[in-house]
Amino acid sequence: MRQYKIAAIPADGIGPEVIEAGVAVLQALAQRAGNFSLVVENFDWGSDYYKKHGVMMPADGLAQLKPFDAIYFGAVGAPDVPDHITLWGLRLPICQGFDQYANVRPTRILPGIASPLRNAGPGDLDWVIVRENSEGEYSGHGGRAHKGLPEEVGTEVAIFTRVGVTRIMRYAFRLAQARPRKLLTVVTKSNAQRHGMVMWDEIAAEVAKEFPDVTWDKMLVDAMTVRMTLKPQSLDTIVATNLHADILSDLAGALAGSLGVAPTANIDPERRFPSMFEPIHGSAFDITGKGIANPVATFWTAAQMLEHLGEGAAAARLMTAVEQVCAAGILTPDVGGKATTREVTDAVIGAIRGANA
Numbered sequence: 001m002r003q004y005k006i007a008a009i010p011a012d013g014i015g016p017e018v019i020e021a022g023v024a025v026l027q028a029l030a031q032r033a034g035n036f037s038l039v040v041e042n043f044d045w046g047s048d049y050y051k052k053h054g055v056m057m058p059a060d061g062l063a064q065l066k067p068f069d070a071i072y073f074g075a076v077g078a079p080d081v082p083d084h085i086t087l088w089g090l091r092l093p094i095c096q097g098f099d100q101y102a103n104v105r106p107t108r109i110l111p112g113i114a115s116p117l118r119n120a121g122p123g124d125l126d127w128v129i130v131r132e133n134s135e136g137e138y139s140g141h142g143g144r145a146h147k148g149l150p151e152e153v154g155t156e157v158a159i160f161t162r163v164g165v166t167r168i169m170r171y172a173f174r175l176a177q178a179r180p181r182k183l184l185t186v187v188t189k190s191n192a193q194r195h196g197m198v199m200w201d202e203i204a205a206e207v208a209k210e211f212p213d214v215t216w217d218k219m220l221v222d223a224m225t226v227r228m229t230l231k232p233q234s235l236d237t238i239v240a241t242n243l244h245a246d247i248l249s250d251l252a253g254a255l256a257g258s259l260g261v262a263p264t265a266n267i268d269p270e271r272r273f274p275s276m277f278e279p280i281h282g283s284a285f286d287i288t289g290k291g292i293a294n295p296v297a298t299f300w301t302a303a304q305m306l307e308h309l310g311e312g313a314a315a316a317r318l319m320t321a322v323e324q325v326c327a328a329g330i331l332t333p334d335v336g337g338k339a340t341t342r343e344v345t346d347a348v349i350g351a352i353r354g355a356n357a
């Protein structure tokens, strides 16, 4: 029997509520499959830990996580701790320390969930956005001169390396190749930005030669927002920089119906380190403790985790169960329903137990 060691970091706000639901669903899947098991260890890191110890995680946090097969992450953010501390103290050190350079964000309209696009339903929008997760506009380079003075200058420097761009491009082409439509759109802003962005275009053309069966095209990021809104059917796999994909994936999440259903995976494709799986949303303190957090994003990212671990059949069974429950109208209030986190979770577990898929 295959056994996987999962490090769960529920952290703040609704994080513990959705991770508890996710772990219950994962255990039901393992039980149903019968050929693998999951050992889940909980880590109490986050804002409460910070209030006691002055740090979001212990100094040897990464060393503690390294032996695990995957990390299942809730959300960080507390009303009384500054956001730059919660973000830079836990999530980003894990992404950077484990070189999780591919951020993978599937988006699709689930049955039973309404898209704000008038003519779009399930099947019309089925994308995977690949976000460069290690460099680009968020590399932290830049500075401020003459702070506060009339002549003040601030710079925000984007760093693109040939190694960094080539590896994310290969990852995106490979992913596109594995999907039925074999379609990739490379997003840049190479008309206005003449250096790193032109390099992206050139490297895309080079890497494309390794994937002759993938159809690919280029889009400027501003035109891309229009195409996503007006012709969602024309897109499949999308690759973009750290900043561009950050913005495009929020738009994608909204077009698919809610932040509460949007998952993300922070992947180290070389598998030197554990990858991390999480819902895109934050700690949502406005609904914390009310029992109404939508667990679907956290279930969906669990499917991404199973896929990464090589348990594709269990991942597919999970997504089938989620779609059955959504289609049956068992939905939390953020997507127009009346169900609680618990009711959605129980329904998904029921569908897993009963599913023939």
Ligand code: NAD
Pocket (backbone or CB within 6 Å): 014, 074, 075, 076, 077, 078, 079, 083, 091, 259, 260, 261, 279, 280, 281, 282, 283, 284, 285, 286, 287, 292, 293, 294, 295, 297, 332, 334
């Ligand atoms: P948020 O994602 O926490 O919430 C935005 C809105 O969406 C809220 O109204 C919330 O109730 C709703 N929402 C989010 N997830 C939901 C779910 N699963 N079910 C139902 N409704 C849901 O973003 P915010 O309010 O801007 O930020 C709150 C805190 O979370 C901040 O401290 C922020 O820094 C942090 N944050 C963390 C992450 C992360 O951990 N990856 C991501 C975004 C924000």
Ligand code: MN
Pocket (backbone or CB within 6 Å): 246, 247, 250
């Ligand atoms: Mn964002």
